[in-house]
Amino acid sequence: MADSTYPMPGSLAEAPRQRWSQAAILEWLHSWVTTVDHKKLGILYMLYSIFFLLVGGVEAILIRIQLMQPNLHFISPQVFNRLFTMHGTTMVFLVGMTYIFGFANYLIPLMIGARDMAFPRLNALSFWLTFFGGLLLYYSFIGGGGLYGQGNAPDVGWWAYAPLTSRAFTPGHSTDYWALSLIVTGFGTIGASVNVVATALCMRCKGMTLMRLPLFVWLNVVTSALALITITPLTAAQIMLLIDRYLGGHFFDTQAGGSAVVWAHFFWIFGHPEVYVLVLPAFAIANEVIPVFSRKAIFGYPAMAAASVAIAFVSLGVWAHHMFTIGMTSVGNAFFVLSTMLVGIPTGIKIFNWIATMWGGKIRFATPMLFCTGFLVQFLLAGLTGIMLSVAPWDWQLHNSYFVIAHFHYVLVGGIVFCIFAGIYYWYPKVTGRMLSETLGKWHFWLFVIGFHITFDLMHIPGLLGMPRSIYTYEANRGWGTLNMIISIGGLIQAVAVLVFAVNLVWSYFKGKEAGNDPWDAWTLEWAAASPPPAYNFATDPVVTSRRPLWDLKHPEDPDWKYE
Amino acid sequence: METHEQSNSSPHGETIHLPAPTAWPIVMAFGVTLIFAGFVTNMIVSILGAVFFVTSAVGWFRQVLPHEAHEDLPVEAHDITIASTRTHVTRIEISEEHRAHLPVETYPILSGIKGGIAGGIAMIFPALLYGILSHHSIWYPVNLLGGAGVANWSNPTTQDIAAFHIQGLIVATIIHIATSVLVGLLYGAMLPMLPRHPIVLGGIIAPLLWTGLLHSTLGIINPVLDDRIAWGWFVVSQVAFGMVAGFVVARQGKIRTGQSMPFVLRMGIEASGLHSGEGEDRH
Numbered sequence: 001m002a003d004s005t006y007p008m009p010g011s012l013a014e015a016p017r018q019r020w021s022q023a024a025i026l027e028w029l030h031s032w033v034t035t036v037d038h039k040k041l042g043i044l045y046m047l048y049s050i051f052f053l054l055v056g057g058v059e060a061i062l063i064r065i066q067l068m069q070p071n072l073h074f075i076s077p078q079v080f081n082r083l084f085t086m087h088g089t090t091m092v093f094l095v096g097m098t099y100i101f102g103f104a105n106y107l108i109p110l111m112i113g114a115r116d117m118a119f120p121r122l123n124a125l126s127f128w129l130t131f132f133g134g135l136l137l138y139y140s141f142i143g144g145g146g147l148y149g150q151g152n153a154p155d156v157g158w159w160a161y162a163p164l165t166s167r168a169f170t171p172g173h174s175t176d177y178w179a180l181s182l183i184v185t186g187f188g189t190i191g192a193s194v195n196v197v198a199t200a201l202c203m204r205c206k207g208m209t210l211m212r213l214p215l216f217v218w219l220n221v222v223t224s225a226l227a228l229i230t231i232t233p234l235t236a237a238q239i240m241l242l243i244d245r246y247l248g249g250h251f252f253d254t255q256a257g258g259s260a261v262v263w264a265h266f267f268w269i270f271g272h273p274e275v276y277v278l279v280l281p282a283f284a285i286a287n288e289v290i291p292v293f294s295r296k297a298i299f300g301y302p303a304m305a306a307a308s309v310a311i312a313f314v315s316l317g318v319w320a321h322h323m324f325t326i327g328m329t330s331v332g333n334a335f336f337v338l339s340t341m342l343v344g345i346p347t348g349i350k351i352f353n354w355i356a357t358m359w360g361g362k363i364r365f366a367t368p369m370l371f372c373t374g375f376l377v378q379f380l381l382a383g384l385t386g387i388m389l390s391v392a393p394w395d396w397q398l399h400n401s402y403f404v405i406a407h408f409h410y411v412l413v414g415g416i417v418f419c420i421f422a423g424i425y426y427w428y429p430k431v432t433g434r435m436l437s438e439t440l441g442k443w444h445f446w447l448f449v450i451g452f453h454i455t456f457d458l459m460h461i462p463g464l465l466g467m468p469r470s471i472y473t474y475e476a477n478r479g480w481g482t483l484n485m486i487i488s489i490g491g492l493i494q495a496v497a498v499l500v501f502a503v504n505l506v507w508s509y510f511k512g513k514e515a516g517n518d519p520w521d522a523w524t525l526e527w528a529a530a531s532p533p534p535a536y537n538f539a540t541d542p543v544v545t546s547r548r549p550l551w552d553l554k555h556p557e558d559p560d561w562k563y564e
Numbered sequence: 565m566e567t568h569e570q571s572n573s574s575p576h577g578e579t580i581h582l583p584a585p586t587a588w589p590i591v592m593a594f595g596v597t598l599i600f601a602g603f604v605t606n607m608i609v610s611i612l613g614a615v616f617f618v619t620s621a622v623g624w625f626r627q628v629l630p631h632e633a634h635e636d637l638p639v640e641a642h643d644i645t646i647a648s649t650r651t652h653v654t655r656i657e658i659s660e661e662h663r664a665h666l667p668v669e670t671y672p673i674l675s676g677i678k679g680g681i682a683g684g685i686a687m688i689f690p691a692l693l694y695g696i697l698s699h700h701s702i703w704y705p706v707n708l709l710g711g712a713g714v715a716n717w718s719n720p721t722t723q724d725i726a727a728f729h730i731q732g733l734i735v736a737t738i739i740h741i742a743t744s745v746l747v748g749l750l751y752g753a754m755l756p757m758l759p760r761h762p763i764v765l766g767g768i769i770a771p772l773l774w775t776g777l778l779h780s781t782l783g784i785i786n787p788v789l790d791d792r793i794a795w796g797w798f799v800v801s802q803v804a805f806g807m808v809a810g811f812v813v814a815r816q817g818k819i820r821t822g823q824s825m826p827f828v829l830r831m832g833i834e835a836s837g838l839h840s841g842e843g844e845d846r847h
Contacts, residue, residue, distance in 0.1 A: 034585035120583040121624065128593030136597055143605060173604040180600040187596065242603075295650070360656040393784055521648050528646060536580040539639045554648040 036120035037535055041127050042106025043431060046424075048131060049098040050505075053417075054498070055138075056090040059083045061495055064488035070476040077472045081155035082174075084470055086137075088158030089178065091412065093185055094134045096278040097227075099420050101126070101192040103281060104220045106431065108196060110526035110533060111214045113205025113542040118198035126191030133185030140177035154178035157470065159271065160241075162252035162263035167245050176245065179238040186235045193224035193231075205525075207544040211305075212564070214524050214547070215298060218305045219284035223277055226312045230273040237266035261326060268319035275411065276315040279379075280308060282419035283350060286372050289422050290354050292522045293369035294361030297548060297560070300353040307346035307353075314343050324392045325399040333392045340390035344383060351380055366520075367441030371422035374449050378414030382407060385460070400470075403463025409456050421448070421501065428508070429515030433531040436512060440504040447497035454490030458483055523548035579636035586627055592620035668821055673752035675816035679766065679809030680748015684740060686808035687801040694797040701726035703733075708792060710736030725792075744805075747774075751809060766810030771802035 032040060063083050066074045075083070105123065109116055117123045140153045154174045156164050165175050200221045204213065241263070243249035250256035252263045291298045298304060320328060320336045328336075354376055363369065385407040389395050398404060421444070428436050462480045474480055518527040527550055529537055546552050546560035595616030602610025627633045695704040699722065707725045710732035751766060775798060782790040 031585065033590055034587045036583050036585060036589070115580070115582065121586060121589055121628075124586070124589035125593055128590045129596060132593050132597035136601055139601070176604045180603060184597050184600055188593075362654075391784075397784075517644050518646070521650060528644065530644060534640070535637050536582055536639070539580065550646055553646040555653060558653055 036124045038105045038109050038117045041123055042102050044127055045098045045102030045105060049095050049102055052090050052094040056087050056095055057498060059087040061491055064491040067484050068488040070474050070481045072473055080472045082153040085154045085157050093182060097189055100281040103423055104196050107526060108199055108217050110537055111217055111524050112208055113525050113538060114203040115536050117195045118203055119195050122191050123195050126188045129188030130185050133181045137181035140174055144174035144177045159267055162260040165241055179241055183235055183238050186231045189227055189231050193227045196220055196224040205542045212547045215287035215304055216284040219280045219308050222308045222312045223280040226273055227277050230270045233266050234270035264323050264326060268322045272319045273315045276311055278416055282416040285419045285423035289368045289372045289426050290357050292520050293364045294358045296357055296361040299356035303349055304353055307349040310346040321390055324395040337390055337392050344387055347383055367438055367445055368422045368426040370445045371418045375415055375418040378410060382410035382414055400468055401463040402467045403460050405469050406456050406459035406463055429519045430526055430531050432509055433515055434508055434512030435515050436508045437504050440500055444497050444500045448494055451490045451493030451497055455487050458487050523551045525549055579638050581634045582637055584633040584635045588620045588624040591616055595620055669818045670821055671813050671816055672819050675813045676752015677745060677748045679812040680744045682812040683805035683809030684744025687805040690801040690804050699726045703728050706736045707732040709739055763810035763814060766806040767803060771806045775799050775802055
């Protein structure tokens with residue numbers, strides 16, 4: 001092994017400390033508002049995502065306080081409906097969709113040796129559309145006339161089933177805010193997805209063939225392609241809904257020859273692939289973190305890339321497993337049972353390959369790896385309950401119960417949120433130049449993992465006992481009270497963990513240890529740039545000869561390109 | 565990544581072209597949002613949004629046509645050392661013992677399918693015997709199986725099940741053939757795990773696993789069948805299936821597995837000039 005010096009003209013020189021005069025603040029704000037730099041836009045996406053994670057988290061806590069005890073009236077039923085609608089919508093569209101493009105924007109150009117995204121201005125437009133779409137959604141709290149005649153937020157669930165969304169049942173504008181704001185954020189998603197695909201396919205540096213592309217980039221390309229396919233039916237359905245509500249359309253009006261089931265089809269043909277749109281970028285983070293902290297190259301690179309494509313492909317044919325209880329033919333049931341089970345195969349390949357990557361490695365359980373390890377266990381369990389729910393007769397018993405809530409929170413929190421945290425701990429040093437505190441990170445991890453399991457392991461049980469989802473309160477004689485109390489306590493523990501994380505983010509930004517360019521001894525190109533990288537990333541175009549270009553530099557006696 | 569490639573000079577000398585910052589994207593996004601917000605507030609809001617949208621579109625076009633606006637950023641040279649503190653590279657050792665356990669020859673998967681078909685024929689006899697002894701009708705087990713697939717046949721009486729129904733026969737035949745072939749295929753796929761004792765696998769282990777799985781889940785999948793099934797006879801028919809399937813498989817010749825071939829051949833690579841030797845033991 002020998003040290004290799006990689007001349008990096010363009011790394012950031014120590015910036016002189018600015019005095020925060022009014023002009024300096026305005027200039028600083030102006031630089032963020034007018035930026036087309038992929039890194040700044042990535043940071044904006046991430047800050048937006050974290051902000052709404054906190055907002056959605058507060059909504060979840062309020063829901064859990066309401067359900068802590070039977071016959072509790074901590075909030076009104078109307079507010080409860082708004083809270084679970086806004087919680088779901090926020091977490092999926094304003095947190096899930098934005099973290100994807102936060103990581104993708106910041107990292108993809110750095111990982112492929114490019115200076116920026118393919119369409120920098122479109123990139124800025126996409127972010128600001130998402131930003132204003134989110135603001136429009138939350139403006140509904142002030143401007144939206146709701147179901148109960150009060151000015152307030154949407155209350156029809158994040159799935160917004162017809163005919164509840166018709167004007168007869170939802171007067172006022174709360175549902176319109178839901179549809180219009182998501183149309184706007186949908187435009188942003190389409191722009192960002194086009195950018196990711198174009199960047200990864202057209203702007204790779206010399207030597208970076210598709211089979212040398214970091215798996216992070218591979219999975220984001222697949223995610224973006226999937227988003228491009230699935231956002232379209234949702235946007236179409238929302239426009240049809242608005243036509244029904246205001247222009248005399250009858251798309252979803254059963255009594256006038258339309259079909260409420262058509263809405264369910266439109267929504268879930270978006271909604272189920274959306275789960276994979278959210279989870280594939282989480283896999284992308286795990287694909288980078290697990291090998292680096294196991295000190296081994298990823299096991300089965302081609303299989304991992306192929307499995308991602310397979311997941312995306314199969315996920316487009318499973319949507320009606322959300323509709324077993326709506327009623328389908330036995331052939332329809334059988335098809336969607338089998339297609340849903342089929343997703344387990346490529347997902348299983350991934351889990352086996354991550355475990356095989358860890359096997360025999362010198363694992364360092366730093367905070368990013370702790371979160372990825374938690375993700376592996378929890379995502380496996382989430383997959384198993386998913387297979388259970390894919391069986392139509394089982395689903396008939398448990399659909400719309402808390403068992404389903406527990407299952408998808410296992411996926412979204414146990415899988416995706418754990419990976420988001422892993423990714424933030426892993427790349428925060430690159431973005432800020434400072435390390436996040438490991439001590440606070442470990443507190444964050446252990447509190448979160450304990451809170452998560454108290455909440456979502458136990459949440460399966462009231463579901464099996466018959467507790468329906470979206471229920472405002474329940475009678476004391478149902479036997480759900482103690483379980484709900486413990487579940488809510490778990491939620492509060494998770495909230496404390498997230499607060500520790502927020503403190504860590506702020507404290508480490510000012511007081512954290514200097515990170516250097518490569519604090520994790522990693523292998524992908526972003527770690528060859530300074531921390532934080534200069535605006536142009538690389539002064540000269542890098543040339544790569546393997547999947548781990550920095551490994552080749554660090555170990556010239558044993559480079560990867562000999563074996564690939 | 566090759567260090568010698570880094571001697572290339574910056575494409576623009578001392579500075580690098582990057583797209584210039586612009587406010588038009590945020591103005592356009594704000595305009596689009598106002599257009600939609602106007603639908604639920606006031607049409608004036610939509611008109612204001614349209615003004616923002618058109619203005620930003622014009623501004624945007626003027627910024628990229630005829631030449632894209634850019635800014636030149638000065639390059640600040642600063643060497644970055646790419647080095648690892650972990651100087652020692654260890655390879656995972658795979659002892660020869662591991663390889664000794666890999667089967668170098670096994671039964672072909674096709675033999676499992678043949679076994680499945682033969683076993684499917686064999687298990688018909690104990691099933692029919694059960695029907696005759698318990699309900700004096702060979703159609704009872706047939707309808708018990710086929711009734712699960714006849715959608716309009718709900719809550720049948722015992723007499724119904726013991727009578728002949730063409731629908732039940734057709735569905736039972738389809739289910740039986742499909743299941744026998746698929747179980748045979750699964751059996752063939754599992755054979756490399758237990759290549760030495762196909763009759764033990766097929767005749768004892770597989771029936772026990774299959775019966776255990778069904779016993780625990782049939783109540784959920786098909787409660788009516790679960791109420792009427794005779795588990796003792798079910799096990800007998802499964803064992804008959806497995807023994808015959810195992811016997812048929814055992815009579816088939818073994819084939820060599822890919823483990824006996826060189827690594828390059830196992831990978832299906834036929835090109836010349838391949839790295840060999842050192843690449844094989846890398847993990």
